[in-house]
Each structure stands twice: as C-alpha cells, then as structure tokens.
Amino acid sequence: MSEASKEKRHGLIIVNTGHGKGKTTAALGTVFRALGQGFKVAMIQFIKGGWQYGELAAAKKFENFSLEPMGKGFLKLGDGDPLPEDCALAEKTWALCADRILSEKYDLVVCDEVNYALSYGLLPVSMVLETLARKPSWVHVILTGRDAPEALLAVADLVTEMREIKHPYQKGIMAQRGIEF
Amino acid sequence: MSEASKEKRHGLIIVNTGHGKGKTTAALGTVFRALGQGFKVAMIQFIKGGWQYGELAAAKKFENFSLEPMGKGFLKLGDGDPLPEDCALAEKTWALCADRILSEKYDLVVCDEVNYALSYGLLPVSMVLETLARKPSWVHVILTGRDAPEALLAVADLVTEMREIKHPYQKGIMAQRGIEF
Numbered sequence: 001m002s003e004a005s006k007e008k009r010h011g012l013i014i015v016n017t018g019h020g021k022g023k024t025t026a027a028l029g030t031v032f033r034a035l036g037q038g039f040k041v042a043m044i045q046f047i048k049g050g051w052q053y054g055e056l057a058a059a060k061k062f063e064n065f066s067l068e069p070m071g072k073g074f075l076k077l078g079d080g081d082p083l084p085e086d087c088a089l090a091e092k093t094w095a096l097c098a099d100r101i102l103s104e105k106y107d108l109v110v111c112d113e114v115n116y117a118l119s120y121g122l123l124p125v126s127m128v129l130e131t132l133a134r135k136p137s138w139v140h141v142i143l144t145g146r147d148a149p150e151a152l153l154a155v156a157d158l159v160t161e162m163r164e165i166k167h168p169y170q171k172g173i174m175a176q177r178g179i180e181f
Numbered sequence: 182m183s184e185a186s187k188e189k190r191h192g193l194i195i196v197n198t199g200h201g202k203g204k205t206t207a208a209l210g211t212v213f214r215a216l217g218q219g220f221k222v223a224m225i226q227f228i229k230g231g232w233q234y235g236e237l238a239a240a241k242k243f244e245n246f247s248l249e250p251m252g253k254g255f256l257k258l259g260d261g262d263p264l265p266e267d268c269a270l271a272e273k274t275w276a277l278c279a280d281r282i283l284s285e286k287y288d289l290v291v292c293d294e295v296n297y298a299l300s301y302g303l304l305p306v307s308m309v310l311e312t313l314a315r316k317p318s319w320v321h322v323i324l325t326g327r328d329a330p331e332a333l334l335a336v337a338d339l340v341t342e343m344r345e346i347k348h349p350y351q352k353g354i355m356a357q358r359g360i361e362f
Contacts, residue, residue: 010354021341022207022210022341026207026343029207031210033236033359036240037238038238038359039359055210059217107359157352158202161201163344165341166340173191176193179193
C-alpha cells in the first residue's frame with residue numbers, strides 16, 4: 001500500500017450492531033475483501049475464545065491478516081455488577097485494539113464484539129472514543145456487537161443494524177458447522 | 182467432507198435482505214468461514230459484473246471456492262416493464278444457481294443479489310422456489326438482496342434484515358476501496 005494512496009483514503013468508523021445474525025460475519029466479509037485489495041488487517045475478538053472456528057483456518061491463507069482471539073468464551077453475566085477480572089480482560093483487549101489502530105501498520109482493524117463489552121459495562125466507552133479520536137485518518141475500524149452505545153454511533157461513519165426476522169432455532173435446528181462457526 | 186457428515190447436516194436456506202449495507206458482505210464472511218471448514222462453495226453474482234473487487238482477488242487463494250459474476254453491472258431500471266434481455270440474463274443466471282445447488286458438488290451456494298432480480302420482476306419467484314424444494318438436504322443456500330419476496334421468506338430458515346442507521350454518503354464520503362468494493 002503506497003503512502004500516497006493512504007493519504008487519499010478516508011478511514012471509516014464502521015459499527016455493525018443489532019440483535020440479528022451477521023455482525024461479525026459482515027466484518028469477516030469486509031476483511032476478505034480488504035485482504036484481496038492488499039490491505040493489512042488485524043481482527044481482535046473480545047468474546048469468542050475458541051480456536052475451532054472456520055475463520056481461523058481460512059485466516060491462515062493470508063499473510064496480511066492477524067486474528068487475535070482474546071476473550072475467554074462467552075462471559076457469564078449475572079445480575080450483579082461486572083466482575084473485576086472481566087473488566088480487566090476487556091480493558092487489556094481494548095489496549096491491544098488501540099495499539100493496532102494507532103500503530104500505523106494496519107489498514108483495517110476489527111474490534112469484534114467490543115460493543116458487547118461496552119453495553120455490559122466491562123469497558124468504558126470513553127476509552128474507545130479517546131482512541132478513535134486519535135486514529136490515523138486513513139485507518140478503517142470496524143466495531144461489532146449488539147447494543148452499541150449512542151456515544152459510539154455519534155462518531156461512526158457507517159452504522160448498520162442487523163435485525164433478526166427469522167431464525168433456525170425457532171424451528172429447533174442446531175447451529176451448523178461452516179455457517180455459524 | 183465425508184458422506185456421513187453431510188447426511189447429519191441440516192442445509193439452511195438463508196436470506197440476507199433489507200436496505201442497509203452488509204448483505205453481500207455477510208454472505209462473503211460466511212463463505213470465508215465455510216472455506217475454512219473445508220466446504221466447497223459456489224457464489225454466483227446476479228448484478229455486479231466487474232472483476233475489480235477485492236473478493237475476486239481473495240477468492241483465488243481458495244481452490245474450493247468458485248465465484249462466477251454473471252450480471253452486467255447495475256441494471257438500468259426504467260419506469261416500464263423489465264427488458265426481455267434482462268429477464269433472459271436473470272433466468273440464465275438462476276439456471277446456473279440451480280445447477281450448482283442440485284449438483285451435489287457444493288456444500289454452500291450463494292446467489293448474490295438474486296432478491297434484486299426477483300423484486301424487479303426479472304425472475305419469477307416460482308422458479309427459485311421450485312429449485313429450493315428439490316435441493317439436497319445438506320446443501321446450504323444464501324440468497325441476498327433487498328426486498329426479498331414474502332414467498333421466499335416463508336421457505337427460509339434464517340432471515341436477517343440489514344437496516345441502514347447511518348451512512349458515510351450522508352457526510353459526503355465516497356465509497357472506499359477495500360471496504361465497499
């Protein structure tokens with residue numbers, strides 16, 4: 001990627017939110033497209049901690065893609081306040097996102113399920129906004145997860161809500177390998 | 182892919198619709214994941230005819246992925262009835278989709294922007310339903326595009342509506358290479 005083409009680029013802040021499917025999947029699709037254009041891409045996962053996903057195997061095909069799963073599976077959310085260790089993990093994961101966003105080494109950084117961490121109070125939105133305010137102008141950032149806070153939507157360039165209209169669970173069909181994971 | 186694992190699989194009919202971004206992109210993300218799981222995937226494009234897209238370059242990394250752009254760019258839609266040549270092209274493109282779906286050679290077939298062809302009357306929905314009724318039980322099919330007809334939603338297992346909440350065009354930002362194409 002030449003320096004000249006970076007300078008002409010308008011780095012977008014993209015939010016995929018809503019309660020339907022396709023938030024992470026659309027981000028992956030954008031990654032696929034960006035890799036094909038020769039972009040350097042980092043994707044950091046806040047929630048999913050497993051290494052069995054199809055995207056991990058596919059990611060290995062691309063030298064210009066780093067996928068870093070930092071979460072520890074699905075957080076167990078109780079009625080009480082978030083656990084300090086979950087907050088610490090969320091903040092550590094954001095620190096990694098911030099490093100990638102500000103490093104000037106990546107064209108696209110995906111912060112997968114970060115909205116989940118924000119909406120559950122594991123991560124202060126101010127921390128995210130502070131990084132985004134300092135991002136290089138040509139860096140694209142995608143933030144996924146349901147219930148993205150209003151303060152994040154306010155600074156975003158592109159916001160899409162994925163709405164569930166019909167879901168196979170309603171018919172009793174289990175999650176399908178290769179499609180949902 | 183072993184025959185046994187195919188037989189256990191429940192092939193889903195997935196529809197990505199709505200007027201927001203991310204319908205094709207989410208399908209691409211699913212393709213990426215499916216390829217990583219070793220699936221054989223075919224994607225047929227109804228509308229976009231160009232060969233400059235990032236996904237085309239990325240697709241070349243995968244032997245188990247065939248991407249077939251059949252459309253001729255964006256259709257010019259007037260006030261009148263659809264042009265016979267556009268209907269013929271849409272029907273020819275569906276014939277290719279049907280071949281891929283029924284061939285038992287593909288685990289996932291993406292019919293990209295087919296809903297667009299359906300909603301503009303270029304392709305009869307009955308033709309699509311007839312193929313889907315005969316598809317092998319283990320084959321997943323994704324149909325994308327705005328304004329998916331009710332009759333298609335009725336047979337789908339998973340329907341997601343992508344809603345546009347905020348778009349960079351509203352700020353006067355042009356489409357960005359590597360992100361939107």
